[in-house]
Amino acid sequence: MGRAACETCASANSAAWQMKEQGPRMASGGGGFSQVVHLHSTQKVPKEGKECPGSPAHSSCGHGDGPRVSSCYSCLVCLLTCGLYFCNPHSQNISSKLTHDTVEHVRYRILEHFHTSTEDYSVIFTAGSTAALKLVAEAFPWVSPGPESNGSRFCYLTDSHTSVVGMRKVTTAMNVTSIAVRPEDVCAAETRGTAASDPDCQLLHLFCYPAQSNFSGTRYPLSWIGEVKAGRMCPVSVPGKWFVLLDAASYVSTSPLDLSVHQADFVPLSFYKIFGFPTGLGALLVNNRVAPLLRKTYFGGGTAAAYLAGEDFYIPRQSVAERFEDGTISFLDVIALKHGFDALERLTGGMENIKQHTFTLAQYTYTALCALRYPNGAPAVRIYSDSEFSSPEVQGPVINFNVLDHSGNIIGYSQVDKMASLYNIHVRTGCFCNTGACQRHLGISDEMVRKHLEAGHVCGDDVDLIDGHPTGSVRISFGYMSTLEDAQAFLRFIIAMQLHQCDGQPLPQTTPGEVGAPSESEAQDAVPATMDRCSSSPRKDAPTDSGVSNDLPTTVAAVGLCPPLPMATRTQQTPSEKAAGVLDGGLGPRVITNLYLYPIKSCAAFEVTKWPIGSQGLLYDRSWMVVNHNGVCLSQKQEPRLCLIQPFIDLQQKIMVIKAKGMEPIAVPLEENGERTQICQSKVCADRVNTYNCGEKISSWLSRFFGHPCQLLKQSSNFQRSAKKRVKDQSAGSTATLSLVNEAQYLLINRPSVLELQQQLNASDANGKEELFPMKELISRFRANIITSGTSPFEEETWDEISVGSLRFQVLGPCHRCQMICINQQTGQRNQNVFQKLSESRARKVNFGVYLMHTSLDFSSPAFLSVGSQVLPVLKENTEHHELPASTKHQDVIS
Numbered sequence: 001m002g003r004a005a006c007e008t009c010a011s012a013n014s015a016a017w018q019m020k021e022q023g024p025r026m027a028s029g030g031g032g033f034s035q036v037v038h039l040h041s042t043q044k045v046p047k048e049g050k051e052c053p054g055s056p057a058h059s060s061c062g063h064g065d066g067p068r069v070s071s072c073y074s075c076l077v078c079l080l081t082c083g084l085y086f087c088n089p090h091s092q093n094i095s096s097k098l099t100h101d102t103v104e105h106v107r108y109r110i111l112e113h114f115h116t117s118t119e120d121y122s123v124i125f126t127a128g129s130t131a132a133l134k135l136v137a138e139a140f141p142w143v144s145p146g147p148e149s150n151g152s153r154f155c156y157l158t159d160s161h162t163s164v165v166g167m168r169k170v171t172t173a174m175n176v177t178s179i180a181v182r183p184e185d186v187c188a189a190e191t192r193g194t195a196a197s198d199p200d201c202q203l204l205h206l207f208c209y210p211a212q213s214n215f216s217g218t219r220y221p222l223s224w225i226g227e228v229k230a231g232r233m234c235p236v237s238v239p240g241k242w243f244v245l246l247d248a249a250s251y252v253s254t255s256p257l258d259l260s261v262h263q264a265d266f267v268p269l270s271f272y273k274i275f276g277f278p279t280g281l282g283a284l285l286v287n288n289r290v291a292p293l294l295r296k297t298y299f300g301g302g303t304a305a306a307y308l309a310g311e312d313f314y315i316p317r318q319s320v321a322e323r324f325e326d327g328t329i330s331f332l333d334v335i336a337l338k339h340g341f342d343a344l345e346r347l348t349g350g351m352e353n354i355k356q357h358t359f360t361l362a363q364y365t366y367t368a369l370c371a372l373r374y375p376n377g378a379p380a381v382r383i384y385s386d387s388e389f390s391s392p393e394v395q396g397p398v399i400n401f402n403v404l405d406h407s408g409n410i411i412g413y414s415q416v417d418k419m420a421s422l423y424n425i426h427v428r429t430g431c432f433c434n435t436g437a438c439q440r441h442l443g444i445s446d447e448m449v450r451k452h453l454e455a456g457h458v459c460g461d462d463v464d465l466i467d468g469h470p471t472g473s474v475r476i477s478f479g480y481m482s483t484l485e486d487a488q489a490f491l492r493f494i495i496a497m498q499l500h501q502c503d504g505q506p507l508p509q510t511t512p513g514e515v516g517a518p519s520e521s522e523a524q525d526a527v528p529a530t531m532d533r534c535s536s537s538p539r540k541d542a543p544t545d546s547g548v549s550n551d552l553p554t555t556v557a558a559v560g561l562c563p564p565l566p567m568a569t570r571t572q573q574t575p576s577e578k579a580a581g582v583l584d585g586g587l588g589p590r591v592i593t594n595l596y597l598y599p600i601k602s603c604a605a606f607e608v609t610k611w612p613i614g615s616q617g618l619l620y621d622r623s624w625m626v627v628n629h630n631g632v633c634l635s636q637k638q639e640p641r642l643c644l645i646q647p648f649i650d651l652q653q654k655i656m657v658i659k660a661k662g663m664e665p666i667a668v669p670l671e672e673n674g675e676r677t678q679i680c681q682s683k684v685c686a687d688r689v690n691t692y693n694c695g696e697k698i699s700s701w702l703s704r705f706f707g708h709p710c711q712l713l714k715q716s717s718n719f720q721r722s723a724k725k726r727v728k729d730q731s732a733g734s735t736a737t738l739s740l741v742n743e744a745q746y747l748l749i750n751r752p753s754v755l756e757l758q759q760q761l762n763a764s765d766a767n768g769k770e771e772l773f774p775m776k777e778l779i780s781r782f783r784a785n786i787i788t789s790g791t792s793p794f795e796e797e798t799w800d801e802i803s804v805g806s807l808r809f810q811v812l813g814p815c816h817r818c819q820m821i822c823i824n825q826q827t828g829q830r831n832q833n834v835f836q837k838l839s840e841s842r843a844r845k846v847n848f849g850v851y852l853m854h855t856s857l858d859f860s861s862p863a864f865l866s867v868g869s870q871v872l873p874v875l876k877e878n879t880e881h882h883e884l885p886a887s888t889k890h891q892d893v894i895s
Contacts, residue, residue: 086335088328090302099331106338107321110283113341113351114252114267116259121267122291122320124284125329129249130163132268132284135324136245137170139294141204144175149203154178155235157186157209158436159218164208164247165436180436181235183220183386189233203240204293211251215437217362217398217477218386219251222262229265243290249273249282254358254397254479256351265290275340278333284324291320300326347480354480358397361478363389365487366399372499374406380498382410384441384473397478400432400441402470403498412464413474415839415846416497421819422832423493430460430472442470497836590871592804593751594779594787597621599647599656600712601684601740602635604825605780606647613807613863616721616737617745618785620649620656620670624694625684625740626702629709633684633740636820639706640828658698666701668694671717679716684740690719715740723853725812736853744812744851748796749784751775753848756793760837773834780825781834782817784849788871796850799873807863808855814847821848 087095089103107123114121126132137154145151154171156164158180168178186209207228212219225244227233234242246264248257253273267285271278286294299307299314303323307314316323348354366389372380382402387395403411413429420427431438438444444452448469457463457471464471476490596605597618603626612619626634626642636642648657655667672692682691691713693699702710715721723736723744738745754775761773779787790796799811822835839846857863 086331089331090328099335102338103329103331103334106334109338109341111259111285114257114259114285115261116285120263120288121259122286122288124286124321124324125334126268126282126284127280128272128282129247129268129270130282132266132282133163133167133245133247134170135284136206136266136268137167139296139324140206140243141293141295142171142174142176143203145177149201150177150238152176152203152240153205153236153238155181155205155207157220158182158440159213159215159220159434160208160210160436161214161247161249162433162435164210164245167208179236182440183218186220186224186233186235189235201239201241203238205236205238205240205242206245207235207242208245208247210247210249211257212248212255212396212398213434213437214250214398215432215434215475216385216400216441217396219392219394219396222246222257225262225264229263250398251396252351254351255355255392259285263287271337271340275337275344277340278330278336281330281333281337286320288320294320294324296323298326302327344480355392357480358478358482359389359392359395361482361484361487362395362397362399364484365476365478365491368487368491369399369401369494372494374499376406378404378406378408380404380494397482398475399477400473400475402473403494405498409468410465410470411498412470413472414462414464416474417462418819418846419497419832419836419839420493422822422830422835423489423496425490425493428475428477429464432472432475433459435459438472442473444469444471590788590790590873592786592865592867592869592871593789595865595867596783596785596787597649598783599624599649600642600645600658601625601633602639602642602820603645603647604643605783606649610864610866612651613857613865615857616739617741618865621785622740624656624668624712624714625682625691627682627711627713631680631682631711633682634710636823637818640823640830641706643823643825643828645702645705658701660705663701663705666698668698668712672714680713682713684721685742687721689721689740690716692716725853743815744853746786746809746852747782747784747815747849748786748788748802748852749779749782749849750788750790750794750796751779752790752793753796754779754782757834757838757841757848760841761833777824777826778834781821781823782849783820783825786852786865796873797847798875799850800876801855801874802852803872803874804865804869807857807865809852810855812851812853814845815849815851817846817848 086099086102087093089096089100108118110123111117111121124132124135126135142154143149143152152171154168154176156167156178165180171178209220209224211222224233225246228235228242228244231242243265245266245268246262248264248267249270250273251257252269257267259267265287268282269285270282272281296303296316299316303317303326305315305317344351348357366383366385369381369383370379374380380403382404384400384402385395389395402413403416405411417427417429435449439446439449452463452466452471455463455466457466478487595608595611595618597608597611597620598605599620599622601622601624614620624647626639626645628634634642644660646659648659649655649670650657651670654670656670657665657667659665679690679692682689694712694714699709699711702712721738723738725736725744736745758773758775758778761778788796796811797814801808801810803809817835817838819835821838822830822832824831835846838848842848
């Protein structure tokens with residue numbers, strides 16, 4: 001997903017250009033300018049030859065009296081110009097002094113944004129909010145336990161980001177006790193007004209909590225800061241003095257923070273979450289009354305007032321910022337911040353407006369989601385929240401949920417993510433680096449977390465359900481660029497995915513000013529709304545009163561909800577289908593009906609009737625791949641036109657001929673020239689592979705076809721990529737090897753399975769129209785190597801292994817499908833019907849086809865797979881082959 005954000009120079013025109021260039025809607029996380037990657041449209045990088053929106057004609061930096069240059073983030077020339085104009089601030093020349101003074105001005109601008117000044121706070125630039133938290137953990141004046149005291153305490157809310165919880169590894173090394181406290185326990189302490197038993201004790205403790213939960217959007221009281229610091233409330237009843245770290249990274253993306261009122265001791269920030277750029281730049285705001293207590297162990301360039309190389313003599317610089325900013329800061333990124341703040345103010349009128357706007361959109365969406373129910377009364381979603389979106393003081397513009405079926409079962413977040421992509425919506429899924437909140441809301445015990453890990457689930461993967469229990473959820477969030485249309489597009493997606501309307505009509509369109517739709521002028525008013533009570537997370541402290549009115553929004557009330565389509569029943573073949581046998585996928589013998597290989601990964605199939613077997617699968621299957629200018633492997637997910645490139649292999653001439661419409665055919669040798677080949681390393685499915693470049697000629701051919709730089713790489717013939725799954729009956733010390741495939745050496749699909757899906761797709765819809773999917777076209781979408789006939793749909797999923805002649809293959813399991821099956825392999829056009837129908841009929845698993853691996857392979861004589869060969873399966877429940885009729889003989893031809 002490309003985007004150009006011209007906010008270094010940040011004129012209103014550049015931001016308007018961002019909003020004009022429409023891309024996919026996003027619904028991930030964060031806020032501010034980063035909402036360009038949320039529910040609002042992303043902007044596209046200008047094509048070659050198009051005027052950069054950050055060009056001097058568009059906007060200018062106006063840095064001092066120097067050259068008026070633009071700093072479009074996508075424009076390397078602009079960045080290089082600014083890089084020449086501003087120099088390392090650790091010097092005394094004119095450009096360095098200008099850099100230093102500009103950076104200091106940005107510090108003032110940051111503090112002004114948070115309603116404070118240099119008299120109260122210092123700004124330490126860091127590599128993001130995580131680095132700011134690590135700095136506090138390492139520099140806080142911890143007191144280790146001793147004979148006279150129990151030492152300091154590090155206390156944090158269980159609803160905290162991983163980067164906060166990770167601070168305990170630093171404190172543990174110092175023998176300091178870490179304590180996790182639940183939100184309800186802190187709230188109880190607030191009510192009781194619990195205080196330390198000995199306020200005169202000089203032990204120093206640190207309490208960390210988020211202003212806004214990055215999991216659910218819950219906003220915790222900023223009043224806790226003053227209560228804890230004053231000793232009127234203690235998260236843990238121990239004597240000593242408490243300091244407060246307010247994790248504001250999520251909160252300040254859409255809300256104002258007044259540090260003149262809520263004077264936290266430490267405030268970590270991420271500018272990416274406010275502006276969307278720059279990444280890798282954050283800050284730690286340190287209360288000046290605390291700064292002298294911080295301890296520094298390491299010192300880097302620019303932090304020393306004086307030191308000796310030969311002995312332990314070091315004097316730090318006086319200001320806290322200079323002491324803790326090791327090395328040269330990212331001064332060009334820092335300078336960009338000033339323009340980001342200015343543009344934010346011009347475009348929105350300030351953070352209070354953003355707060356009201358984003359909350360109104362979130363409240364509207366929350367209300368609509370709660371109203372979505374099946375005819376049996378079951379809710380369509382389960383929302384994880386500690387509020388009912390009654391006020392922006394208690395709830396941020398974040399909605400965390402799981403989608404339910406009509407029986408109340410959770411549909412895995414990975415499935416929802418895939419479906420959302422079909423509607424051009426990108427969501428954030430998982431536990432969002434907040435295991436504590438995830439456990440609390442989803443009812444996941446500590447023991448379950450350990451069992452999930454043993455089952456192979458780790459943070460960030462797509463294992464969404466284990467034993468029917470969710471491992472994570474789905475999150476959407478709103479930023480200042482989000483619109484009502486974005487919210488409605490998301491709601492239409494949920495309805496289309498899960499609910500089927502009786503009248504077949506889409507979600508009614510509303511415009512600002514209509515009943516139930518928030519208008520621009522009503523940004524500070526709550527949306528009139530009510531709901532059937534949401535299915536809530538398993539928590540004990542759920543509120544009981546909605547606190548909202550009884551008028552249902554028009555956009556929700558007008559939606560007629562019908563039950564989901566029932567799971568497809570196994571269709572009975574007609575006599576004509578039975579007679580068709582192998583050709584039509586009817587009740588014939590189990591034989592191979594088609595063989596395909598895909599020489600270039602994600603490109604068109606090459607159909608054969610007989611083909612040699614190699615150690616990695618069909619010979620030359622997925623041996624080549626197309627990569628972009630960064631060396632990243634391309635697939636049809638990013639570049640659907642890959643399917644229009646047709647490779648043909650001539651084994652006798654030892655060449656691969658590549659064709660595409662409008663292009664002259666081009667030939668590529670099947671094997672590398674060992675003397676001239678230069679090996680390079682690439683990645684495929686997270687695996688490192690050795691490849692070589694197939695030359696400038698084919699690179700130019702591909703670049704002309706796609707309109708951007710591309711190269712063709714081939715896996716080196718002497719490189720062995722080991723399969724992650726072990727094949728049974730394999731000799732000790734040996735493993736199966738893979739080409740550039742994703743999972744396994746072969747993919748098999750069964751014609752009766754395709755036929756059942758075809759009949760479901762070709763059924764009349766609510767409007768009486770028919771969308772025809774020819775059998776051959778439908779088969780091509782699944783990009784299998786082996787197509788078989790069979791006796792019943794999806795029987796292949798019951799097989800443990802198969803034999804074809806002397807060849808034996810182990811069935812490794814089902815193929816979990818992605819959005820590529822939505823692409824017509826003849827045209828490159830997308831259609832989500834195939835994925836959606838497969839999801840409905842297969843209990844939301846979207847499995848189709850099975851993976852195969854060699855169990856044994858004898859290379860003493862050539863081995864081939866042929867169309868017409870009999871397939872002998874072994875069921876998982878027993879070890880004996882089925883008795884099968886003799887297969888129809890086919891002539892073997894090498895295509």
